[in-house]
Amino acid sequence: MTTPVDLSMNETPYPPLPSVRRLVEQGAGQLNRYPDHASKALVGAIAGHLDVPPEHVLVGPGSAGLCQHVIAGLDRTRGEVLHAALSFEAYPLLIANGGARPVPVPMDGFRHDLAAIADAVTADTRAVLLCNPNNPTGAVLHRAEVEAFLDRIPPEVVVIIDEAYREFVTDPDVPDGIDLYRGRDNVCVLRTFSKAYGLATLRVGYAVAGARVGAASRMAGMVFFPGGLGQAAAVASLAADATAELATRLADLAAERRWLAQALTGYGLPVAPSEANFLWLPVGDGSAGFAQRLGEAGVLVRPYPGHGVRITVGDRPANERLLAAVRETTVSPVP
Ligand SMILES: Cc1ncc(COP(=O)(O)O)c(C=O)c1O
Known part of the structure; x- marks a missing residue:
């Protein structure tokens, strides 16, 4: 059969890029070594690639792992995290592992219902998850509506924009989460090397957020992640x-x-x-x-x-x- x-x-x-594959093969001889626990080269490469300060970049075990760390690192006096339903099926688990209660907000057709999400924010809301493009429906949110939504969200509530599929977007009206993060210290953008870059098995994701989000999330993160091969492969993936x-x-x-x-x-x-x-x-x-x-x-x-x-x-x-x-x-x- x-x-x-x-x-x-x-x-x-697509198979790994030849330059990335070569590095991983060479790295096989170094498996006895611990990775750089601060992922300095990778953080520097991402910061340079996006033109953001390195202290605003967090790296971790896939964007799913980071999502959990970010939620765990936010204001724990607030117990709820809002997410759209139908969206990434791991969100309820990641939210619960981050020490919060998942609150699903029904979709408007294939898309997030931004008005309903904003209406669902309470004094107990720790964060809101937006998935753009949305898994599994493939739908996108556009710049003007996301900006209007962000204007409605209280500054104490962190908006986590999961852009795991951002690189596949061709619609010019879809906002780049990094533009939304600039000037808003309650926006946290999640991205990954798993999808477009094809490194899913190496588990490398990153978050870009201001100091308020980043500091506590670093403490909530696991040490020695990503591993050395993942760090090297991700750095090579950002080369020209x-x-x-x-x-x-x-x-x-x-x-x-x-x-x-x-x-x-x-x-x-x-x-x-x-x-x-x-x-x-x-x-x-x-x-x-x-x-x-x-x-x-x-x-x-x-x-x-x-x-x-x-x-x-x-x-x-x-x-x-x-x-x-x-x-x-x-x-x-x-x-
Ligand atoms: C929306 C979304 N976010 C995050 C992830 C997890 O990606 P990673 O491999 O970076 O943990 C996925 C994986 O399917 C996803 O669909």
Whole structure:
């Protein structure tokens, strides 16, 4: 039997960049050594890349790990963290691990309902999580509405903007979280090397936030993370040659996303507009069965029972396998 194609994890289909791979291979001879616990080279590289002060950069075990550390490091007299539902399924766990109570706020269709989130803020709100683009729906929030939202949020409440998929965005009206952080000391931007940079297994994420957020989160973080190979690979990923290669890959992926969305629509499936490296098919009650049938046909996708199915954009051969599996199966779209 042929190996299944895995389009369930939002991974990049591209192999590591040659420069990054070389470094990791060389690093295998140094596995007995502890990493630089302050990640100085990596923090410096990120700070230079984004033009922010190094003391505003935190690095950690993936952006998911950092999300938890940031929440744990904020004002613990406040017990709640708001997040959109449907959004990244790990948020409730990360919030709970950060010592707070997750408060889901229903979506407005595929998008965060920013007005409802702002209305849900109370004196007990520690932080608000925005996911832009949103996992799993692929929808984006635009600059003007996010700025208006931030103006409504009290300065004591930290707004964590999770931009795990930021690099895949092509819509120019989507704000760069780093621009929003400048001048607002209650904004914390989370990013990762797991997705566009293709380093998911090395667990390297970063946060950019003012001193108020950063200081306590550093204390809440784990020591010796990220590991040495992750630090080196992430530094190499920000070098000029790697950045140029990344831009080519991102353009290819955006083209593939358009192509795949069109092909799936051609099969009568509902496909939501996506600015990430995955597509959201809101097939409602058909989700679990659809995902199961695709799995039986050798293509793994992520069902959200009752809501939809999330399909990662793969390379062309993987996407062709998906389309072949779709042809073999059927689904009843929500009316
Ligand atoms: C929205 C979002 N944030 C964070 C993460 C975690 O990424 P990392 O590998 O950096 O922990 C994911 C992974 O799927 C995600 O979808």
